[in-house]
Amino acid sequence: MTNYRVDHALTIGLRxxxxxxxxxxxxxxxxxxxxxxxxxxxxAHGSATVAWLSPEIYWINLCKTLSVALATILTLLMGTRxxxxxxxxxxxxxxxxxxxxxxxxxxxxxxxxxYLLMQYIID
Numbered sequence: 001m002t003n004y005r006v007d008h009a010l011t012i013g014l015r016x017x018x019x020x021x022x023x024x025x026x027x028x029x030x031x032x033x034x035x036x037x038x039x040x041x042x043x044a045h046g047s048a049t050v051a052w053l054s055p056e057i058y059w060i061n062l063c064k065t066l067s068v069a070l071a072t073i074l075t076l077l078m079g080t081r082x083x084x085x086x087x088x089x090x091x092x093x094x095x096x097x098x099x100x101x102x103x104x105x106x107x108x109x110x111x112x113x114x115y116l117l118m119q120y121i122i123d
Contacts, residue, residue, distance in 0.1 A: 010077050017069045024062055025115060027053075032119040039120075056122045063112040071105035 031050045033039045053059075079097050116122045 007077070007080055010073055010080070014070075014073045014077065017066065017073055021066050021070065021112075024066065024112075028059070028116060028119050028121055032121060034120055059116055059121055060113075063109055063116065067105050067109040067112065070108055071101045074104050075101040 029035075031053055075097050078100060079093075113122070
């Protein structure tokens, strides 16, 4: 019964993180300078159109935080699924989960940075 509660809490957390990622993508789209008709598309001076969202470090930290949160939740979900499969080899389980965490974190971070670059939020 406890395993069900852990999985249920992790799926709620996964939905929350995915909702936050979708909200951040929508916010980046709404404050993108591409929505301004007078913005030169090939310029190297893009930033958010809202002044308090202009510093690039805010967007980069948001991407890092959401990527780490998503990778952690997905890795914990996979860890609960792999509990019976790799019960004898704890070292392989730990290394596999660490590798999975690294891959998920970096892939989601690169995708989110690419999206911000395409929206001209960061240079």
